[in-house]
Amino acid sequence: MEKFSTHTGVVAPLKRSAVDTDQIIPAVYLKRVTKTGFDDALFANWRQDPEFILNQPTFQHASILVAGPDFGTGSSREHAVWALRDYGFKVVLSPKFADIFRGNSGKQGLVTGVITEDEVKAIWAAVDAQPGIEMTVDLQARTARVGDLQVGFEIDDYTRWRLLEGLDDIGLTLRSEDKIAQFEARREAWRPRTLPVR
Amino acid sequence: MSTTIPERPRTLAEKVWDDHLVVKGEGGQPDLIYIDLHLVHEVTSPQAFDGLRAEGRPVRRLDLTIATEDHNTPTLDIDKPIADLTSRTQIETLRRNAEEFGVRIHSLGDKEQGIVHVVGPQLGLTMPGITVVCGDSHTSTHGAFGAMAFGIGTSEVEHVLATQTLPLKPFKTMAITVEGELKPGVTAKDIILAVIAKIGTNGGQGYVLEFRGSAIRSLSMEGRMTMCNMSIEAGARAGMVAPDETTFAYLKGRAHAPTGQDWEDAVAYWRTLPSDEGAVYDAEVFLDAAELEPFVTWGTNPGQGVSLSDAVPDPASIDDPNERAAAERALEYMALTAGTPMKEIPVDAVFMGSCTNSRIEDLRQFASIIQGRTKAPDVRVMVVPGSARVRLEAEAEGLDRIFTDFGAEWRFAGCSMCLGMNPDQLAPGERCASTSNRNFEGRQGKGGRTHLVSPLVAAATAVLGRLASPADLPTRVEA
Numbered sequence: 001m002e003k004f005s006t007h008t009g010v011v012a013p014l015k016r017s018a019v020d021t022d023q024i025i026p027a028v029y030l031k032r033v034t035k036t037g038f039d040d041a042l043f044a045n046w047r048q049d050p051e052f053i054l055n056q057p058t059f060q061h062a063s064i065l066v067a068g069p070d071f072g073t074g075s076s077r078e079h080a081v082w083a084l085r086d087y088g089f090k091v092v093l094s095p096k097f098a099d100i101f102r103g104n105s106g107k108q109g110l111v112t113g114v115i116t117e118d119e120v121k122a123i124w125a126a127v128d129a130q131p132g133i134e135m136t137v138d139l140q141a142r143t144a145r146v147g148d149l150q151v152g153f154e155i156d157d158y159t160r161w162r163l164l165e166g167l168d169d170i171g172l173t174l175r176s177e178d179k180i181a182q183f184e185a186r187r188e189a190w191r192p193r194t195l196p197v198r
Numbered sequence: 199m200s201t202t203i204p205e206r207p208r209t210l211a212e213k214v215w216d217d218h219l220v221v222k223g224e225g226g227q228p229d230l231i232y233i234d235l236h237l238v239h240e241v242t243s244p245q246a247f248d249g250l251r252a253e254g255r256p257v258r259r260l261d262l263t264i265a266t267e268d269h270n271t272p273t274l275d276i277d278k279p280i281a282d283l284t285s286r287t288q289i290e291t292l293r294r295n296a297e298e299f300g301v302r303i304h305s306l307g308d309k310e311q312g313i314v315h316v317v318g319p320q321l322g323l324t325m326p327g328i329t330v331v332c333g334d335s336h337t338s339t340h341g342a343f344g345a346m347a348f349g350i351g352t353s354e355v356e357h358v359l360a361t362q363t364l365p366l367k368p369f370k371t372m373a374i375t376v377e378g379e380l381k382p383g384v385t386a387k388d389i390i391l392a393v394i395a396k397i398g399t400n401g402g403q404g405y406v407l408e409f410r411g412s413a414i415r416s417l418s419m420e421g422r423m424t425m426c427n428m429s430i431e432a433g434a435r436a437g438m439v440a441p442d443e444t445t446f447a448y449l450k451g452r453a454h455a456p457t458g459q460d461w462e463d464a465v466a467y468w469r470t471l472p473s474d475e476g477a478v479y480d481a482e483v484f485l486d487a488a489e490l491e492p493f494v495t496w497g498t499n500p501g502q503g504v505s506l507s508d509a510v511p512d513p514a515s516i517d518d519p520n521e522r523a524a525a526e527r528a529l530e531y532m533a534l535t536a537g538t539p540m541k542e543i544p545v546d547a548v549f550m551g552s553c554t555n556s557r558i559e560d561l562r563q564f565a566s567i568i569q570g571r572t573k574a575p576d577v578r579v580m581v582v583p584g585s586a587r588v589r590l591e592a593e594a595e596g597l598d599r600i601f602t603d604f605g606a607e608w609r610f611a612g613c614s615m616c617l618g619m620n621p622d623q624l625a626p627g628e629r630c631a632s633t634s635n636r637n638f639e640g641r642q643g644k645g646g647r648t649h650l651v652s653p654l655v656a657a658a659t660a661v662l663g664r665l666a667s668p669a670d671l672p673t674r675v676e677a
Contacts, residue, residue, distance in 0.1 A: 031284035078351035
């Protein structure tokens with residue numbers, strides 16, 4: 001995973017609440033067996049509407065998404081994060097994220113920052129006043145700046161640390177392998193086993 | 199793994215968490231939690247196996263891992279090659295990965311194949327006091343046994359395959375207490391739809407829900423699974439029901455349930471799991487079972503529901519501006535007008551299936567209503583069992599004849615029209631009464647319109663061709 005420090009890019013306002021993962025990437029795109037190349041699948045149904053924000057030339061290369069509350073609800077599909085990432089998004093800001101989506105994001109280097117609804121509206125207003133305006137996101141300081149507007153965002157310390165360091169979860173866990181083995185030695189006999197097949 | 203037993207009264211969820219603690223996280227770091235059972239399917243695993251291969255890592259515990267094919271599998275002509283090329287690729291990739299890494303797999307045509315959340319319990323692998331994960335949000339289903347079960351993303355699938363653990367922050371706990379007796383015709387599905395409408399689709403965020411109270415205790419395991427299954431639709435990570443005699447009776451004798459002394463040890467431990475007297479929950483919600491009626495959704499998220507005897511709500515009456523806008527958008531998508539009685543809404547299709555309601559008891563309930571009645575003309579009715587074993591059981595009981603005599607299509611097992619990854623989809627504009635779990639835009643097919651209902655409401659709707667409960671049906675002529 002690449003280290004994340006600061007990022008500057010075009011902000012796309014997604015003026016909707018409760019954007020579920022079926023909207024971020026419809027199920028028909030989940031059939032692929034690769035982990036990349038999902039850029040065309042992002043918001044696939046909505047992108048058929050020529051008016052949709054990402055179809056407007058100004059926002060086609062946006063890398064920061066600012067959305068209404070309850071972003072990423074529904075299905076656990078990590079493809080939602082891959083689609084955002086492959087399209088070029090580095091940051092999503094929203095007043096509230098669904099748990100699984102947020103967890104998945106942290107593992108793929110996508111920053112999810114929580115800001116207030118008023119701040120979301122202020123950013124949307126700034127973009128409406130100047131479409132194509134860029135935002136700078138500083139993960140160390142947990143701030144996002146667009147024009148004269150600066151907001152602080154919330155992200156937990158552990159995820160932030162991992163994103164800043166670009167650390168892989170499995171490698172981190174395997175540092176505790178001896179503890180895992182000790183735990184396994186204590187497990188009771190009645191606990192389920194899939195093998196041998198019965 | 200009773201290492202330390204704190205004096206403080208604990209909830210069911212806290213007990214299971216404490217007994218799976220491998221490393222306690224310090225200074226804001228997550229805990230490392232051991233995973234007892236990992237269920238794998240074709241959609242969220244290919245990239246995880248790829249990751250293992252890239253790093254040269256094996257699957258740590260093949261004996262705690264099991265795979266099946268469900269999301270993409272066709273429900274017709276299962277002996278023929280899968281027509282959709284990408285579906286076929288995904289299933290063939292799972293088979294190759296299972297073979298290469300040595301993972302137990304139940305493929306299409308095998309009698310244990312089926313929806314992963316139906317397969318685990320029916321094999322007796324799902325049991326109280328264990329941790330269960332799967333790359334699917336409806337893993338919450340297994341919480342019905344008093345297990346801590348939750349959906350994970352593909353990176354986490356890879357993490358569990360490699361380490362049999364997950365780094366996790368403790369969840370908060372929410373008690374959902376449902377006391378009293380349900381009216382006839384009101385089922386677990388109606389309770390959970392009412393819960394979601396009450397707390398909202400994100401009301402459970404960060405929580406493990408524990409369903410308690412006399413109405414929950416009186417539910418069968420299938421009913422408890424339906425409730426826990428849809429916990430995720432309230433935004434919760436998991437749902438749980440404390441294990442009791444109903445749980446033990448369901449488990450005993452199943453292929454992978456403990457036997458002999460192991461069974462005795464297990465039951466003794468399982469009896470210690472229910473939340474202690476005085477245990478404190480972070481939040482509590484109460485419902486009166488006697489007030490509940492058959493429930494149905496009118497919108498495009500599972501929280502947008504009302505009693506079947508109510509009407510489509512008026513967005514203007516909703517105070518919260520976000521919810522109001524969402525309701526307006528939902529009514530437009532659903533092509534519904536505020537004030538229309540729900541029971542006057544005609545449907546084009548009825549889908550009986552999904553990990554929410556495709557177990558044998560669900561099929562029996564559906565059959566009990568349609569038996570001796572005739573399907574409404576022009577309504578397409580699909581019955582899709584949750585697993586190949588459920589299909590065989592239903593056929594042994596003669597339910598298949600009831601379905602086909604009624605005019606319903608009797609299919610092979612899989613996720614099917616719940617999410618339309620296989621050919622089972624709604625056409626644009628088609629309206630469906632569905633026993634599944636999500637009514638999102640386009641979920642059952644692009645432009646398709648979904649009303650979530652119980653198997654009983656689905657059956658009555660199939661008879662009348664409009665949303666209905668069994669109480670609305672004319673008395674049947676006894677054969």
